[in-house]
Amino acid sequence: MSESSVIGAAATSPREAFRHGVRDLLPAAPGVFAWGLVTGVAMVKSGLGVPESIVMSLVAYAGSAQLAALPLMATFAPIWLIVVTAVIVNLRFVVYSVMTRQHFAGLSMNRRLWLGYLVGDIMFARFSALLERQPDYPHRIAYYFGGASCNWMWWQVSSIIGILAATRIPVSWGLELAGTLTLIALLVPLCRQWPVLAGASVAAATSVLAHGLPLRLGLALGIALGVATAVVVERGREEA
Amino acid sequence: MIDSYVRWAILGITLATFITRSGPHLLGARLRIPPAFDAALRFAPACALAAIIAPDLVFTGDTLNLTLENPRWVAGVAAAVIFATSRSMIATIVGGMAFFWLLKAWFVG
Structure with a gap:
């Protein structure tokens, strides 16, 4: 994907940097669109109303956390567990925000919080790649803002199309499964390292075996045992 | 689903978004992620x-x-x-x- 990017050309104005950001995001746009569409459909098909789904999409702006929350909401899991689950699924954003923080240091708190809200998987990857090749890239904030706001718009438009279309799709099609399939597409690339694969397997098995526990605590137990397994496997490999 | 429950859940997910995305920007620039x-x-x-x-x-x-x-x-x-x-x-x-x-x-x- 990076071959088609404009990385390498320094921007002479914030406006041009903004355009670079937008252009660097475009190769990922079809994937973002499909993901947003599916998230929109899955929200409505899991029982959320159309206005609630639109509000959730606009304020949460977190596809994986939204999709992860749906099965919990459908079984009336306690709110604290939904918040904890959403935070855990979103933990990667903490890493992104910590790493982009130095570049936003001179801005007002208000702007920093908005730029933080806009961070996403794809734009973070593009931004990191740009600064790796061109540590002195001028107008980097405009570049980031261009790509991130474009990603936000693309995501919201596709989500809302999905939400509105979902009301016309029969329940019998089972389209809410598409939400889970999207989560699988997010999980698979994470499992390329042995410790993560081991941890995810233990988490999955625990969560299934402990499914009968109240308050969906099997989920919390699965995550805890999974992380512990991953840590142990990683240590074992370091010592070997 | 019950409306008030859905509202609290949406508020909760929004809080999770804010903590993880904007939270690090609220903290001082010297703060690093502890190794643990x-x-x-x-x-x-x-x-x-x-x-x-x-x-x-x-x-x-x-x-x-x-x-x-x-x-x-x-x-x-x-x-x-x-x-x-x-x-x-x-x-x-x-x-x-x-x-x-x-x-x-x-x-x-």
């Missing part, structure tokens, strides 16, 4: 996704169903294989749903 927390940051998201996905695929209602009459888990396995080989999210969603519909038509009727 580093493992959780690297491993927890994958574990959380796996723990959410697995029960959603293998349970029909409250019964564990790993036969072909539950096409969801087969579609899930197919989707994982498709993503691992194609790296395409669209192919994963379309392919997984195609498996699901075919098996459903075949075994459930």
Whole structure:
């Protein structure tokens, strides 16, 4: 994907940097669109109303956390567990925000919080790649803002199309499964390292075996045992 | 779903978004991620996704169903294989749903 990017050309104005950001995001746009569409459909098909789904999409702006929350909401899991689950699924954003923080240091708190809200998987990857090749890239904030706001718009438009279309799709099609399939597409690339694969397997098995526990605590137990397994496997490999 | 419950849930997910995305910007620039927390940051998201996905695929209602009459888990396995080989999210969603519909038509009727 990076071959088609404009990385390498320094921007002479914030406006041009903004355009670079937008252009660097475009190769990922079809994937973002499909993901947003599916998230929109899955929200409505899991029982959320159309206005609630639109509000959730606009304020949460977190596809994986939204999709992860749906099965919990459908079984009336306690709110604290939904918040904890959403935070855990979103933990990667903490890493992104910590790493982009130095570049936003001179801005007002208000702007920093908005730029933080806009961070996403794809734009973070593009931004990191740009600064790796061109540590002195001028107008980097405009570049980031261009790509991130474009990603936000693309995501919201596709989500809302999905939400509105979902009301016309029969329940019998089972389209809410598409939400889970999207989560699988997010999980698979994470499992390329042995410790993560081991941890995810233990988490999955625990969560299934402990499914009968109240308050969906099997989920919390699965995550805890999974992380512990991953840590142990990683240590074992370091010592070997 | 009950309206007030949904409202609290949406508020909760919004809070989670704010903490994780904007939270680090609220803190001082010198603050670093402590090493102990580093493992959780690297491993927890994958574990959380796996723990959410697995029960959603293998349970029909409250019964564990790993036969072909539950096409969801087969579609899930197919989707994982498709993503691992194609790296395409669209192919994963379309392919997984195609498996699901075919098996459903075949075994459930």
